[in-house]
Amino acid sequence: MSQNLMNDLWAAGARVGARLKERGETVAIVESSAGGLISAALLRVPGASAYYMGGGVIYTRTSIREIAGIDMKKLWKEQGIRSSTEPFANLLSESIRTSHETTWGLAETGAAGPGNGYGDPAGHSCHAVTGPSPAVMTLRTGEEDRGDNMIRFAISALGFFEKQLEAPMAA
Known part of the structure; x- marks a missing residue:
């Protein structure tokens, strides 16, 4: 594990946390392939x-159902949405935002390796932010190291969220 990456992570969490405090806003997090690191950086x-109202790490169908309230089998059957996609990240983000009654929801889903x-492939991750300035994105690191x-x-995910915190509010 690269110490420089960890320092970058802690710095990103500090920037986002400071901005949320400054704005008096709250966030809930749901993450899979980041394994709790987004929450750790904010906490x-x-x-x-x-500003941090809670969240969780989803890694199985059971945890997705219990933490995010989403039935994966039903979601696939009815809407054709699978994990590790932007639509799924968006659903996760909105679900955690709604259940925790926060200003923002932030979700991450992907394949670390x-x-x-x-x-x-390894290094694929989708992020979604819901709230005043919603957005989704896909990241491909091209790296194999889990x-x-x-x-x-x-x-x-934190950098993406930070950009949304600065973006104009959605109409």
Whole structure:
């Protein structure tokens, strides 16, 4: 694991946390391939309880159902949506935002390494932000290292969220 990446992660969490505190806004997080690192970066900031309302790591169909309230079999059957996609990340983000009654929802889903059963390579991650300025994105690191990818996913998700915090509010 690269110490520089970890330092970048802690810095991203500090910037986002400071901005949320400054704005008096709250966030809930749901993440899979980042393994809790997004939440850890936000919780590392003293006074995080002012903006971090909770979240969880989803890694199985059971955890997706229990934490995000989403039935994967039903979602696939009825809408053709699978994990590790932008539409799925968006559903996760909205679900966690709604259940935690926060200003923002942030979700991450992907394949840190190796790839997943859907054909997504190692280093594939989708992020979604819901709230005043919603957006989705896909990241492909091109890297094979699982640990580094997890950190990169968390840094990317926090950076993406930080950009949305600065974006004009959606109509």
